Amino acid sequence: MKKRGLPDLFFVILVLYLFFPILATSLYAFATKWNKTIFPEGITFKWISTLFQDMNFIEAFGRTVLLSGGAVVIAFLFVVPAIFVIVLYFPKYEKWIQAIVVMVYAFPGVILAVGLIRAYSKIGVPMVFVVLGAYVIGILPYIYQSTRNSLRNVNARQLLDAAELLGASKVQSFLKVLLPSVYPGLFAGALLSFSVLFGEFVLINLVVGSRFETVQIYLVKKLETSGHIASAVVFVYLVLMGILTITISVLTKRSKGVANT
Amino acid sequence: MSYVVIEGLHKKYGTSTVLSNIDMTIEKGEFVTLLGPSGCGKSTILRIIAGLTDATAGVVKIEGKDMTRIQPKNREVGMVFQSYALFPNMTVKENVSFGLKMKKMEQKEIEKQVQEILDIVHLTEKADAYPHELSGGQQQRVALARALIVRPKVLLLDEPLSALDAQIRKKLQSDLRSIQMELGMTMVLVTHDQEEAMAVSDKILVMNKGEIAQIGTPTEIYTKPKTEFIANFIGHYNVFSRQELEKMIGKTLPGKGAKFAIRPEAIHVKMEADDFYMIGIAKESVMSGNVIRTVFQAGDRTYSVEQLHQRAQHFEVGKAYECYVAPKDVIELT
Numbered sequence: 170m171k172k173r174g175l176p177d178l179f180f181v182i183l184v185l186y187l188f189f190p191i192l193a194t195s196l197y198a199f200a201t202k203w204n205k206t207i208f209p210e211g212i213t214f215k216w217i218s219t220l221f222q223d224m225n226f227i228e229a230f231g232r233t234v235l236l237s238g239g240a241v242v243i244a245f246l247f248v249v250p251a252i253f254v255i256v257l258y259f260p261k262y263e264k265w266i267q268a269i270v271v272m273v274y275a276f277p278g279v280i281l282a283v284g285l286i287r288a289y290s291k292i293g294v295p296m297v298f299v300v301l302g303a304y305v306i307g308i309l310p311y312i313y314q315s316t317r318n319s320l321r322n323v324n325a326r327q328l329l330d331a332a333e334l335l336g337a338s339k340v341q342s343f344l345k346v347l348l349p350s351v352y353p354g355l356f357a358g359a360l361l362s363f364s365v366l367f368g369e370f371v372l373i374n375l376v377v378g379s380r381f382e383t384v385q386i387y388l389v390k391k392l393e394t395s396g397h398i399a400s401a402v403v404f405v406y407l408v409l410m411g412i413l414t415i416t417i418s419v420l421t422k423r424s425k426g427v428a429n430t
Numbered sequence: 431m432s433y434v435v436i437e438g439l440h441k442k443y444g445t446s447t448v449l450s451n452i453d454m455t456i457e458k459g460e461f462v463t464l465l466g467p468s469g470c471g472k473s474t475i476l477r478i479i480a481g482l483t484d485a486t487a488g489v490v491k492i493e494g495k496d497m498t499r500i501q502p503k504n505r506e507v508g509m510v511f512q513s514y515a516l517f518p519n520m521t522v523k524e525n526v527s528f529g530l531k532m533k534k535m536e537q538k539e540i541e542k543q544v545q546e547i548l549d550i551v552h553l554t555e556k557a558d559a560y561p562h563e564l565s566g567g568q569q570q571r572v573a574l575a576r577a578l579i580v581r582p583k584v585l586l587l588d589e590p591l592s593a594l595d596a597q598i599r600k601k602l603q604s605d606l607r608s609i610q611m612e613l614g615m616t617m618v619l620v621t622h623d624q625e626e627a628m629a630v631s632d633k634i635l636v637m638n639k640g641e642i643a644q645i646g647t648p649t650e651i652y653t654k655p656k657t658e659f660i661a662n663f664i665g666h667y668n669v670f671s672r673q674e675l676e677k678m679i680g681k682t683l684p685g686k687g688a689k690f691a692i693r694p695e696a697i698h699v700k701m702e703a704d705d706f707y708m709i710g711i712a713k714e715s716v717m718s719g720n721v722i723r724t725v726f727q728a729g730d731r732t733y734s735v736e737q738l739h740q741r742a743q744h745f746e747v748g749k750a751y752e753c754y755v756a757p758k759d760v761i762e763l764t
């Protein structure tokens with residue numbers, strides 16, 4: 170039998186390294202007291218309960234969902250159709266989208282924030298809308314990759330050709346054949362984008378500040394007053410991200426099943 | 431007038447010419463194959479007939495009607511793709527009935543026709559399966575059923591069997607030909623497999639570098655190749671220059687052709703009257719199923735001889751043999 174001692178050991182160390190902070194934070198969200206002992210002295214739902222009774226948190230959560238979800242919806246209404254057309258009918262223009270995608274990664278958040286403030290602060294556009302616009306561009310890499318991969322997985326151009334030759338119009342081909350075939354991939358891209366924006370702090374904090382308190386800004390404030398409440402915020406955030414990750418994983422598997430046809 | 435007429439077809443992508451001066455006709459109920467190596471433009475012809483690609487110049491007529499400005503959905507042309515292009519979100523039944531639904535046919539009639547076509551392609555028990563639950567051969571049958579059910583005027587088949595293994599491919603070739611003859615449908619097949627082309631076609635168009643190199647029945651193409659390209663592409667022809675062959679047989683050949691081709695099975699070891707003969711040293715013998723192919727060395731040239739396995743004479747490697755070929759089997763190439 171092959172000896173796997175060392176790789177297994179490294180794997181365990183890596184898992185512990187990654188998992189311990191999450192476990193400790195989650196435990197702290199349920200700990201009555203945890204100062205001088207190895208394990209919490211007791212378990213309580215007080216902090217979670219307090220969190221959900223705090224209207225500031227509920228409002229911050231709502232704002233974050235609205236801002237992140239809004240950016241994703243706008244991207245799907247305007248960016249996805251453009252990517253569809255380019256990938257299917259004008260593939261030679263894909264290089265330009267790829268260049269924009271790289272630029273999104275290349276801009277550090279701080280520089281982007283300063284640029285946005287200088288460009289838009291004096292023209293009367295509410296800065297929260299400016300951030301919304303920046304978010305739409307910020308998730309372009311995720312939207313582009315998921316859309317393009319979905320289209321390639323199902324050989325989209327050929328599906329459209331086949332549907333048209335069977336008597337379908339372009340609109341019918343798109344609605345009845347292409348969209349249902351690629352939606353798992355697109356939905357996974359939307360969830361991924363949403364989860365990335367949900368955790369965004371730099372841009373919203375620098376451009377809008379606490380005037381538009383999101384979950385991340387609320388979290389930073391709570392870090393100064395109560396570690397338990399801050400841990401409860403992180404726990405809720407982790408649960409939400411866990412649900413999104415599992416959903417993405419299920420959808421990706423389903424999308425792969427489609428690609429095998 | 432022919433059922434399908436293609437006149438003066440040209441296709442360019444930028445500065446590169448993909449098709450050049452293609453003229454061809456297809457009769458009603460005929461099974462025509464476009465045969466050629468990858469990149470010779472055969473699939474482009476299919477896409478132009480279907481209306482999925484625009485020609486740079488030229489005309490496609492079906493039943494005498496110019497199709498140039500007709501949308502693909504109104505051409506009444508069906509197509510089976512190499513990658514099947516089955517709709518992954520639909521079951522077999524839904525895939526097959528899609529074309530009839532687009533024609534707004536009554537549901538009862540749709541169900542009846544779907545049942546009939548699934549019977550023809552032996553997939554009745556898979557009616558409710560999704561494409562990813564089927565084997566490659568079954569998926570290809572669904573694609574065929576989906577294209578056949580709308581009764582297209584012409585059915586185009588773009589290398590539909592190339593992704594399948596040899597055994598299933600042979601079975602589907604035979605099924606395809608039977609269905610075509612049963613329905614009397616006009617079909618155009620694109621393939622790079624010369625055996626497949628020979629097995630199913632009424633007529634073969636051999637293509638090379640965007641041009642039609644030769645048109646003929648399978649027998650004509652195989653027994654009378656016009657050029658060195660066709661002789662090499664269509665089988666294991668021995669192709670010699672005039673000088674090489676005259677030196678080997680010790681005689682002057684008639685005609686003015688610079689190249690000659692001899693089928694490997696036309697070379698034998700039993701002399702008949704007027705046969706040319708050449709001496710070669712057996713280099714190696716390879717058995718491929720029912721045929722044994724032996725390679726002989728004659729000076730600085732080699733040639734191969736094919737014999738049926740059961741009647742084959744054994745050639746000892748390294749030993750010299752006299753091989754014979756009838757003058758009628760020495761084909762002058764242009």
